Amino acid sequence: MPTPIDALKEKGRRLRIHSLKATTEAGSGHPTSCLSAADLTSVIFFHEMQFDPKDPHNPANDRFILSKGHAAPLLWAAYAEAGIVDEKDLVTLRRLDSDLEGHPTPRMPWVDVATGSLGQGLSAGLGNALAAHLDAIPFNTYVLLGDGECAEGSVWEAAALASYYKASNLYAIVDVNGMGQSQRTMDQFDVNRFAEKFRAFGWFAQTVDGHNYVDIVNAFDSFRRDGGTQPRALIAKTFKGKGVAMLENREGWHGKAVPKQDLPKALADLDKPLGPNEFSPKPRTGFSIPRFEGQLNVTVTRKSDETAATREAYGDALVKVAEKDPRVVALDGDTKNSTFSEKLLKVYPQRFFEMFIAEQNMVGAATGLAARGKIPFVSTFACFLSRAFDQIRMAGVSQSNVKFCGSHAGVSIGEDGPSQMGLEDLAMFRTIPGSVILYPSDAVSAERAVMEAARHRGICYIRTTRPKTPILYSNDEPFSIGGSKVLRKSAKDRVTVIAAGITVHEALKAASKLESEGIAIRVVDAYSVKPIDAKGILAAAKETGNRVVVVEDHYAEGGLGDAVLEAVGNEVKVVKLAVREIPRSGPPDALIEKYGISANHIAAAVKAF
């Protein structure tokens, strides 16, 4: 009489077969990494998880994240065995026209976050777990990690935060097969060491033979019984290539598909059925998540004579958008009193997540929250977002709906010096396909930027400034993505000066200076750095003798200047003013002068034309 365990073993066998066939057909892939995790995956998918294979959007589905993304064929195999994809499509792995890519991407509706850059899955899992808590939905998130990837610090950021947030609905399953890509891992088969690390970080950890179904099933039962409020780590001892004699625990097979002529021999080790092929989904129903319909609108009520920092206006606007749209949440990396995201904490504490000094995990968790329908606003100093560039890059691959705010942009922060100055953040975010970059010059446009970001579907980056600046716009001035504003204009303008953020104010000072010398200039606030208002900028340039000066508190490479050059560089003469060396500590005004982006330098560049 076959038991449920036999059915799980049979699923495991089928997962192995699919993984081998698909990678052999593709001629590439990581079959041995799939084989080590097949038994674990079988138990997770076909015994543990509650989900509706017909409905990827059921808010109460348990979630699975393949952090060891190179085992994608195993994931596709699991989807096939669950009835989510057609088994016959498995052999289209890695083809140009297939949704079954080499590493998981959200081309597949069941994949929330792209993986393949190791060490990122647990953070996305934490984001899911936080969403479940926030929405009071009892779904669990299972993250399958490799052992090699546990060397990534981001895993330990996620571990610390998961424990802090008592994410008892988060499971990390670590496939300890002892072998990395190019050699044995640091900890090899020492599963106890892995378990001790997770315990030290506050998790409830168990070790298990990753190929013993009874033990794996029992371990999950123990988690439920004894895990309490702790996140749960299952450290499984496995063998790379398990189930196929020619591959099992042998060096040199990472990332290598079994050649076609050897496939029959490999499959021969897996040809005996181990149980009935059956799976009964156990979907969880009756839950919903907060939604929002219609257009989000924000009322701006600045006083025209006030001075306000755009970073503070960010905080004000965050509260306003959160009031309207229940999906808005905020995350910050222990800088909330500097970025002013703390304003949201004060009004909606449950929707604010302090993520401490761990930016990689903060961004990864945001992608998990976004996958669950939230609109996360992630903030820290602009320069510290570079800590999470790989996570931002992967958020781009996922086209995650995450909003970023980087404060303390440029040399204008002053005495703290270069380690705290964001000077390459515009370049970083410009590389993300489809990203929107807004760099407001005053508090009014800063609030509008937050509103536009909340409305927009996709990655947005808002750059804010440390010092207070005057109000430039009336409260009802609209600021659409892709636009620009002309702040000074006359029929006699000789040069167009394009600026954003703090340099808009320098440009205005320069305009006044030059005016007293009888030279008129056009001043354009290019608040939308990406997409840039190529049309508007070109029109202004044509009216000013095809002469443009663009000035930014950012390095010369990859920022506003390059955006302008790309837009109009072929048609007009563009002079770029930017920071061109490592800056140093000093008073803000002195630094703006020293690094060539002050009103004086703008005026000189205009005259040099």
Added chain:
Amino acid sequence: MPTPIDALKEKGRRLRIHSLKATTEAGSGHPTSCLSAADLTSVIFFHEMQFDPKDPHNPANDRFILSKGHAAPLLWAAYAEAGIVDEKDLVTLRRLDSDLEGHPTPRMPWVDVATGSLGQGLSAGLGNALAAHLDAIPFNTYVLLGDGECAEGSVWEAAALASYYKASNLYAIVDVNGMGQSQRTMDQFDVNRFAEKFRAFGWFAQTVDGHNYVDIVNAFDSFRRDGGTQPRALIAKTFKGKGVAMLENREGWHGKAVPKQDLPKALADLDKPLGPNEFSPKPRTGFSIPRFEGQLNVTVTRKSDETAATREAYGDALVKVAEKDPRVVALDGDTKNSTFSEKLLKVYPQRFFEMFIAEQNMVGAATGLAARGKIPFVSTFACFLSRAFDQIRMAGVSQSNVKFCGSHAGVSIGEDGPSQMGLEDLAMFRTIPGSVILYPSDAVSAERAVMEAARHRGICYIRTTRPKTPILYSNDEPFSIGGSKVLRKSAKDRVTVIAAGITVHEALKAASKLESEGIAIRVVDAYSVKPIDAKGILAAAKETGNRVVVVEDHYAEGGLGDAVLEAVGNEVKVVKLAVREIPRSGPPDALIEKYGISANHIAAAVKAF
């Protein structure tokens, strides 16, 4: 009769006074973060460390790294008390013309690596420790960390690698004052928790009252007695603002200087001498490090009819430069069989450091090795270097002599898909002031690039390609930084096509194609992406009707195209071909075609002129 302990207490008092005075004078800074660590710093500098205050370059000096870089005033104070800087200069903190910046940078000769972006110091410390082992010099490295920064995953990467490499010459001193920037830390005063984490990662850890000199001194003695081959962690319970009643353990004082009018009150708590003011340096002498004089030369011996991947040529050249220059070392992130850095491992295993899947620490450790006079070559997939952008940024602030190699550039890697494709790495490295970027198109130029990188003082990035490509150059062709090569030229060239790496081969195919249609084009290999050969490119463009097509296997933002635009965009018409969306899995040739950078696309762009 005063004891050595009394003298240490007196130094601690003086460190506190200096920190308060300097930050009050500057009007900014982090005095409370200095006060919590003053006693620890006193013991480390004036009891533990052996160094020659007159000679920062003594290779056997013990090293101190202030990972909690915002406590810079404390470091400057320690230098003053050691006789390294003038006490009267301490009040120039943060001024435009002072070398005593807001966060430590190597403007100060004793500062090897800039800090201020948290969580990076322990990696630099590990690099120092590895150098000490390699050169058989018995110096120790002391890294002072904050507790909040231990949330950074990079700390745990460093911890794991330090244990793996048995860095018993590495000390982590954690100042557990319980308070981060905007609130209490996750673990607050739970020093045992910190110790358990370090122990789980293989360290010998002790907890101590961070204000009890006898206990601190005894702890270091215990380390020497019982630490064995383990790295050593001292977890010290402290109070932020310790020593000044109005500041001690009070919220809201992070990053705030004591106002001038309140300074006397603060100093009154510190006005009683605690012991004699004395310090006798105990320099360690008689050690030297490997040096290299003269010009490094490499002999290239490729066969003109071979095909070879530039990534493999990188590995060949790494061995050649290491043969000549004993300072060359290599680090890799478990990709050595893909980047071919493994070739160095085979010949000089002691100079190869496997850093496992932990790129942040790999880069940080490289900066530490560079500070000790090594020439580190750091390699992984180009896309994974984005994981370490903040560390690369800080290496830029330090102007570290680190060389980077990113392999698997672009869509041309094929089926692995976007998570593995480097498409923003040129943009990233272009933002680093002073960086050199070389993108060789064949194995000959790849070897030359490694040679030039080894010769050059400063950050270099070499981008390599996965597939094999034909040899384009003769073995003795020189490739200087800032140059370019003309591969196709005639008097009838209609357009200049600028390419690098894999697209050079596409450009050559396009040239042949167009030639058969009666259209001649100039083909330029812009192997030096930064600095770009503006002069050479402009000259070519002028000879081809001011028409340029630039084509790169990289996103459109921030890469070769933007480099060309910046160089010549005002004078000539530039059309950029690049990848403009998130790519997907597929065969390399199909992807090059699909994403607009193939020979067909180049030919079409030429014709469109």
